[in-house]
Amino acid sequence: MTQATGQTTGQTTGRAVRHDAMRARNLALVLGEVEARGSLTRAALAEITGLTKTTVSKLVADLIEAGLVVEAGTVRDGERGRPGMEVRISGDRIAAIGLEINVDYLSVRVVDLARSVRLRRTQAVDNRAAQPVDVIAALGDLVVKAVDEAVDIGLHVVGGVLAVPGPVDLSTGFVHNAPNLGWREVPVAELLRLPLPVLVENEANLAALGELWFGAGPPDFLYVSGEIGIGAGLVVQGRLFRGARGFAGELGHVAVSPDGPLCRCGARGCLERYAGQDALLAAAAVADLAELISLLEATDSRALAACERAGWALGVALSSAVNLVDPDTIVLGGIFARLFPWLADTVTGTLAAHLGQMRGAVPPVIVSRLGTEAAALGAAGQVIRQVIADPAAALHT
Amino acid sequence: MTQATGQTTGQTTGRAVRHDAMRARNLALVLGEVEARGSLTRAALAEITGLTKTTVSKLVADLIEAGLVVEAGTVRDGERGRPGMEVRISGDRIAAIGLEINVDYLSVRVVDLARSVRLRRTQAVDNRAAQPVDVIAALGDLVVKAVDEAVDIGLHVVGGVLAVPGPVDLSTGFVHNAPNLGWREVPVAELLRLPLPVLVENEANLAALGELWFGAGPPDFLYVSGEIGIGAGLVVQGRLFRGARGFAGELGHVAVSPDGPLCRCGARGCLERYAGQDALLAAAAVADLAELISLLEATDSRALAACERAGWALGVALSSAVNLVDPDTIVLGGIFARLFPWLADTVTGTLAAHLGQMRGAVPPVIVSRLGTEAAALGAAGQVIRQVIADPAAALHT
DNA sequence: CGATTTAGTCTACGTTGTGGACTAAATATC
DNA sequence: GATATTTAGTCCACAACGTAGACTAAATCG
Structure with a gap:
């Protein structure tokens, strides 16, 4: 036997x-x-x-x-x-704070236990031109001021979570690589010195949770976030899916074409090379996103073609994602939320063409309603969720 | 606010x-x-x-x-x-039974609470040439005989699970499409009339659980199963990942090349068209797997090239899977276990080339040790796991 | 053979939920 | 306006299950 x-x-x-x-x-x-x-x-x-x-x-x-x-x-x-x-x-006592470091801003959101957003603070700054230690110090200042304001209105901020645009080692708060910021090997948790506990988490994952708790998210969906790098957060039955080492959701390096252009990761044909911000701007021959949107609004043919190709590549990559992880809905955030009017039809059409006829309806592709707030709200929501999951811990304070 | x-x-x-x-x-x-x-x-x-x-x-x-x-x-x-x-x-009282319908056999395995395999029965039969109702009736006979033999050796079989090669609606036991068997819209659970409760579940998922509980599976891995269709079972932290509607793991329809050959699902460039059994046999110009293996052993150049191309396609598709769901290990089962010596190097090489340098080590690709028993053992293991998870229920019988 | 160590059982007690009795607060009916 | 009825919420004795210290049992050491 x-x-x-x-x-x-x-x-x-x-x-x-x-x-x-x-x-x-x-x-x-x-x-x-x-x-x-x-x-x-x-x-x-x-x-x-x-x-x-x-x-x-x-x-x-x-x-x-x-x-x-x-x-x-x-x-x-x-x-x-x-x-x-x-x-x-009661929205009058316990609160949480969500923090976010993104390419061109720092933001915090204070959310009470009833999930009302009680305080919003955003600071415009070019974080790619700054040293990580300076960025994190500036964020710390923003947090301390926000917490003081929360105390002034009677709220007790019990903790927070910080969203960064890159994979995070959850046990150490270490960010190995954040391409959107140009960061490598940054001990974010260690650098963030605050008078309340703050964890660090990937931005796409937190934005997905933000859509779930503050947006229109159904219990199962794939959230797509993107600037230079493209990430995805997957929510299944109301829970975040992380994979074996927390590195799931690397949609940006899913192969669109196996012989495609060489990517900075070393592989060929990655989604990022078709639909990442740099690829999009290069294809439309423009310098920034605002210019691209202006040209799109003016129905410039080169800009429209760039979006068409990015939408096609997103559709191909998302068809693989749908086959593998089976989400109900796809939510487009990041730059794809801003470009949604020019992307949606191509993404949905390509998705339908690549999914074939064997899995019933194609998952709908919708736009994020939270815009740039999704990640910070998801971050604060994590803490709120923890309090509600374990109120006994709050009884002893 | x-x-x-x-x-x-x-x-x-x-x-x-x-x-x-x-x-x-x-x-x-x-x-x-x-x-x-x-x-x-x-x-x-x-x-x-x-x-x-x-x-x-x-x-x-x-x-x-x-x-x-x-x-x-x-x-x-x-x-x-x-x-x-x-x-x-105690391995002397409670037992479970795993059932499997595959292309050319029916099999059952009786496993006791100590996870020893106490009874093995396999019946060779061409299930594609038979009507589903007849296949399921024959399986029922096999199960009844096996349960009687289990009673004879003092075991009490409390329930079972049936593995079928296709997606399953878990709440109804309905199989919409099983390409390996040529089945469509089959009410498997309804047709299976047995004197003990038996659930129906997808074969790739059960084989993955079989590898986890009876094989060499680490707590996080992707199991690849394949005959004509190619499926994958994903295990994360010892639990099966199913997706929103239970249709996750459709590796066979992940796009290898967006302009590739037309697939029976209606899309183009699906993995199945490169690495599915029919594609492999056609590329090698042989009639069955045994002939293919003979030619491979004889180092026939056409057969080797067919395997090389299938391995390359597997590597491309698996690189997308690794980026999206982040498994620790990849286990090759089904026909890929039999072809492992001629596939492994190409799969691993292509995987490495397509993953780039940004995610550390490439997940190792290993062969299933359980062979054709994986799914039936996983099936029985599901029931064993249920008993161990809720022994209080067993106290009242 | 007594001292010591460790496993396992015994028994009174504490914590938390139950269930029926009871009080409180309302409206309908006469 | 008083009484009956309905529903919410509180009171209190009891049950279920784990705790903790006392105690017995089974071994080895010196």
């Missing part, structure tokens, strides 16, 4: 469950349902969660005491009987 | 935790640790799980009573003190 030698079938989480864990889970369940539905009475929460009215009352009392929820007024469902008291997420 | 309109950040599981759920989780934790480490004493379990010796004793007593574990003898760790009693998974 053959004895198995592989990985175990069980998926041990290594975590025993005790009474405190049980309570934490039920607190999270109640808070999550309140968030999902806007507001609920205790009786409704008991019905939805299956817990007894007694238990729900106790859990809600704990959440009120922690400042995570508030009572928001009475509400009646039927004709008779005691009216219930609505409980909703 | 902008109010969020997207999906909630919380990920409600909708499941309250009560005392019985707490016990079920701790039972699963203990059983999972015993499975992971082969055998453990109660004292060691207490140390590993963090539960008290009292609690572990009670949990182990429940598992022994359910026939999931047995005491296997005394063992000593240090020099002195009372020797501990080893507890290990």
Whole structure:
């Protein structure tokens, strides 16, 4: 008889469950349902969660005491009987901050627990001309000012996440390569000294989460972000897909044509060489994106042809992505959001042509509604999500 | 202030935790640790799980009573003190059955809870020449006989999974299209009438799980399966990745060349047209795989060139897969396992050339060790995994 | 053979959810 | 306007499950 030698079938989480864990889970369940539905009475929460009215009352009392929820007024469902008291997420205490370093700006967004954007700050600056240490110092200043302003309006910022345009080693906050910024081997987390915990994460991934939580994202979609480099964030069942080492979503180096132009990565025919910003501007013989858009609006034939070819290449690469990772929807962000009117038809047509007839409907291609805010909002959303997932941790502060 | 309109950040599981759920989780934790480490004493379990010796004793007593574990003898760790009693998974009661329909055989494997293969049955038959209803009836007969034999040796087969070579609607067990079998719109689950619950699942996915649990699979890898159609199963952190609708892994229709030969799916330049079995045999001008292998062994130049081109195409398609889903390792199964000696160098070389220098080491390409057993073992492993993940359910039978 | 070490069992206790009794707050009916 | 009825929310004794220290059991060392 053959004895198995592989990985175990069980998926041990290594975590025993005790009474405190049980309570934490039920607190999270109640808070999550309140968030999902806007507001609920205790009786409704008991019905939805299956817990007894007694238990729900106790859990809600704990959440009120922690400042995570508030009572928001009475509400009646039927004709008779005691009216219930609505409980909703409190936007007046806990908040999170999202940070972003992009090519030509630094930005921060403060978001409260009810997911309202309470503060927006953007600073225009050419980050490619600056040293990483200076960029990060300037960002730190922006954050400290924003946090002070948040405190002034009664908010308690519990943490943040920083979006950078390149793959990130999540355990160290180290950025090996950010082509849009011209950065290599930058210890971003180490350089970022702030009086609150801030993690570092890839911009495309955070923008995808931003679309999910603040945009029109369905639970499963592929978000495409792009400047010089092109990245993708994949959300499946409301969760980010990262791959084995966190380097999934390198759409920019998917092969469009195996004998195509040589890429800076060393391979040939990468999407970036067709649809990256540099490739687009070169094909249209213009110096920047604003000029390209002007020419497109003037229906300049060379500019339109450049967009057509970029759209075709995006469609080919996205057809491979759809075959491999099976998203419901494709959301175009970054420069592709700005160029959407001139890209969408070609992308969708090429996608349809390359997907064939065997997988039913072609995933719709939509434009990001959040524009340049997607990544910073996704960053803040990560922290909000953590608080809602583990309210018991907030009870002890 | 902008109010969020997207999906909630919380990920409600909708499941309250009560005392019985707490016990079920701790039972699963203990059983999972015993499975992971082969055998453990109660004292060691207490140390590993963090539960008290009292609690572990009670949990182990429940598992022994359910026939999931047995005491296997005394063992000593240090020099002195009372020797501990080893507890290990019992292979003598609970078992699962894996089923597989492939092009030219039907097979079943009975696997016990200790993941030993206790029974192997394979029936050679040309399934493409048969009607689906007849194929499934023949499979049913094979299963009933195998289950009877399992009962004879004291095993209790609690359920099974059937592997079919095509995408499967998991909720209905419906197979829309299985190109290797020539099937379209087949209600497989409905046709399969058996005295035990059997689910239906895609063969490439199950083979990937087979490699994970019974082969040499690391926790993250891409398994490539192929006959006429080419599919891939992606395992990330020990879990199968399915995509939004369960149609991920369609490696066979990833574009190798955007202007390549027309595929039966309607697109151009799909991998299948370069590396699928029909394409390979046509390029080598042979009638079947055995003949191709004979010619390869005789170093026939046309046969070698056919393999070279298939390997090149695989390398191009796999480079897109690696960029998008970031696996650690690539495992070649199906016909590619048989052709591995003539494919491996070209696949690895092309992969390296197309990945460029920006993502560190190229994922190693290895051959499946399980051969044609991978899918059936993966299928049985699914049921075993379910029992180990929820032993409390087994306590009530 | 007693001291020491380690495993495993026993038992009272603490935490958290349950379930029925009860109070509170409303409307419908007479 | 008083009573009956309906529904929300609180009170309180109880059940389930893990904890922690006491205790027994099984070994080796000196």
